[in-house]
Amino acid sequence: MPPRSRRRKALGTGLAAALLTGALAAFPASAAPASAPAIAPAAHTTAAPDIPVANVRAHLDALNSIAAANGGNRAHGRPGYRASVDYVKKRLDDAGFRTTVQTFTANGATGYNLIADWPGASDRVLMAGAHLDSVTRGAGINDNASGSAAVLETALAVSRENLKPDKTLRFAWWGAEELGLVGSRHYVNTLPRTELNRVTGYLNFDMIGSINAGYFVYNDNPALEKVFTQWFADRGVPTEPATETSGRSDHASFQRVGVPVGGLFTGAGRTKTAAQARKWGGQAGRSFDPCYHSACDGTSNINTTALDRNSDALAHAVWTLSAD
Numbered sequence: 094m095p096p097r098s099r100r101r102k103a104l105g106t107g108l109a110a111a112l113l114t115g116a117l118a119a120f121p122a123s124a125a126p127a128s129a130p131a132i133a134p135a136a137h138t139t140a141a142p143d144i145p146v147a148n149v150r151a152h153l154d155a156l157n158s159i160a161a162a163n164g165g166n167r168a169h170g171r172p173g174y175r176a177s178v179d180y181v182k183k184r185l186d187d188a189g190f191r192t193t194v195q196t197f198t199a200n201g202a203t204g205y206n207l208i209a210d211w212p213g214a215s216d217r218v219l220m221a222g223a224h225l226d227s228v229t230r231g232a233g234i235n236d237n238a239s240g241s242a243a244v245l246e247t248a249l250a251v252s253r254e255n256l257k258p259d260k261t262l263r264f265a266w267w268g269a270e271e272l273g274l275v276g277s278r279h280y281v282n283t284l285p286r287t288e289l290n291r292v293t294g295y296l297n298f299d300m301i302g303s304i305n306a307g308y309f310v311y312n313d314n315p316a317l318e319k320v321f322t323q324w325f326a327d328r329g330v331p332t333e334p335a336t337e338t339s340g341r342s343d344h345a346s347f348q349r350v351g352v353p354v355g356g357l358f359t360g361a362g363r364t365k366t367a368a369q370a371r372k373w374g375g376q377a378g379r380s381f382d383p384c385y386h387s388a389c390d391g392t393s394n395i396n397t398t399a400l401d402r403n404s405d406a407l408a409h410a411v412w413t414l415s416a417d
């Protein structure tokens with residue numbers, strides 16, 4: 094791994110991205126250089142716990158109730174969004190996270206990002222995030238209470254297990270994604286360069302419980318991609334590279350400033366092909382999420398198996414990548 098001074102000096106350049114990517118590539122044993130130990134020996138690199146999907150679903154129910162009590166949505170600038178932030182923040186505060194609410198302005202309304210830190214031993218940071226806002230039409234349960242709930246439950250698992258990570262773990266819930274990635278762009282644009290340089294990777298979870306699910310893994314960074322594809326392969330679940338994801342969610346804000354990105358996606362408005370239905374089940378010729386951006390994106394618009402697998406894969410990636 095390059096010394097910190099070299100990484101810092103190079104940040105903001107194409108070389109910086111290459112160095113960060115190179116550092117990340119050292120994680121999977123199969124990609125480790127000859128000089129690195131074949132297996133990370135640190136005591137805390139235990140396997141991630143199983144994430145109870147019932148807990149994830151309970152967060153979906155809570156966010157759905159928040160929408161119902163606030164005009165049927167959790168959109169930017171509406172009371173249901175602020176109530177969603179308050180719900181997630183309360184659980185994190187009770188679990189011992191250091192939380193921050195960052196405000197910004199979009200379309201004349203105040204927006205909020207929620208950030209939660211779990212301190213690590215080194216100066217490096219691993220981030221995982223999801224957008225918490227919905228569109229104005231519907232409660233936004235697959236889009237994107239699903240990613241928000243899985244990131245929350247993973248953070249709560251870190252606290253329950255009292256994980257002592259090498260890297261600081263930083264969980265994020267973005268505002269105003271549906272207006273064009275506004276919250277995440279505000280975050281990367283206002284974070285000091287020295288702070289941004291500490292971020293070794295950003296993992297994004299936007300729609301991970303699609304009712305007619307596919308299993309798509311972001312293919313922007315080979316090392317981060319491998320952590321996910323290996324997890325699914327070990328369980329006999331085929332995956333495809335997430336070609337629909339490019340620029341479509343908050344990872345693009347991080348990619349733009351040179352941070353390596355990864356993530357998971359179970360599909361939105363596109364149609365599942367016959368070949369995809371053969372390997373994943375579900376219905377060919379139908380959208381992955383027929384309720385995408387619609388009023389019917391409620392708690393019955395969730396594939397619990399997909400939500401469970403993606404939540405467990407998320408936790409696996411956080412545990413694995415938390416080790417320096």
Ligand code: TRP
Nearest residue numbers: 236299300337338341342358361
């Ligand atoms: N971000 C989109 C939204 O919130 C959903 C979406 C469409 C998406 N295509 C994607 C998310 C690809 C991740 C990857 O409306």
Ligand code: CA
Nearest residue numbers: 144145146405
């Ligand atoms: Ca599980």
Ligand code: ZN
Nearest residue numbers: 228236271386
């Ligand atoms: Zn959306």
